Amino acid sequence: MSTRSGEHADQVGTDGFNPVIHAPVRLRLCATLDALGEVEFGRMLELLEISKSALSKNVATLVEAGYIAQRRAVRDTRQRLWLHLTPDGYTAYRKHVAALQAIVNPR
Amino acid sequence: METSETGPRVSAQEAAASLAAVHDSRRRARRAGYPVWFWLVTGLGLAAVPLYIAKTWLPDPWGQVIPLASVMLLAVTAIAIPLGALRGVRGCPPTSAGVLREVSVFLWPFVPYVAVLLAGGITWQNGSWDAPLAPLATAAAAFAAWAGFGMAATTFSARR
DSSP states (O other): HHHHHHHHGGOOTTTTOHHHHHHHHHHHHOOOOOOSSEEEHHHHHHHOOHHHHHHHHHHHHHHHHHHHHEEEEEEEEEEEEEEEEEEEHHHHHHHHHHHHHHSOOOO | OOOSSOOSSHHHHHHHHHHHHHHHHHHHHHHHTSOOOHHHHHHHHHHHHHHOOOOOOOOHHHHHHHHHHHHHHHHHHHHHHHHHTTTEOOOOOOOOHHHHHHHHHHHHHHHHHHHHHHHHHHHEEEEEEEESSSHHHHHHHHHHHHHHHHHHHHHHHHOO
16 A cells, blocks of 8 residues: 555655645545545545546545555445545645645745 | 646645635535434433433532533433444544534534523522423423534535
8 A cells, every 4th residue: 555655656745735635526535534534435425425436536546546445344234335544645635735724824 | 647846736726725625525524424313313312411400400410410411422422423334434533633623513512402401400590490391391492402403503514
């Protein structure tokens, strides 16, 4: 996982700005996971109000970057996909938000 | 994808819009995460508090109220965790900035609820508590305050 995230390291600025996370849907996805912890895929669809294909595509990008991990577990007697931020994902998301704050409020 | 830079990649306006989206997502996730039945079930439990107080009121009322309120707060929190798994969320403690603000989202429904309990207590102090319907009225008002506020907040957040 750290190897994958390493592939994206050259895209991240020294200020922490992360173009992988910055895409609107991915930023909202990370913010939601940061707030709630682990969220089931179907529930995430409702929270973000986007299509299944759009969510799948953005989740795949973040998984590829090593920022999100997926886990299969039972909910309502059926196997569901659960999403959560990885430690790398937490760090990258926080640094990205800090970079955005620095842009808005430069010192 | 862009290459590594040290300068800002986006304008201040775009960054502000992104931050607003982050804050909105977090607030929305916190509130919209609770379904209607969560507010109804916990509201029923909390509505039992004035009935319990009326039933077991002792000369030292605060000695009863404070532990009871603590137990109820823990019970609501404990209920929220397993119910969270059923609604597709496995909550964990807030993990980044704005912890107090986000905890306050969970605590806000307690404000009208506690206000109703205090109003019931003042009624009792004035001697009206002896009326047999007073505890029931307080319980109904407490349920309405808790569930009503929670569902209104959920609905408002979901429609934003």
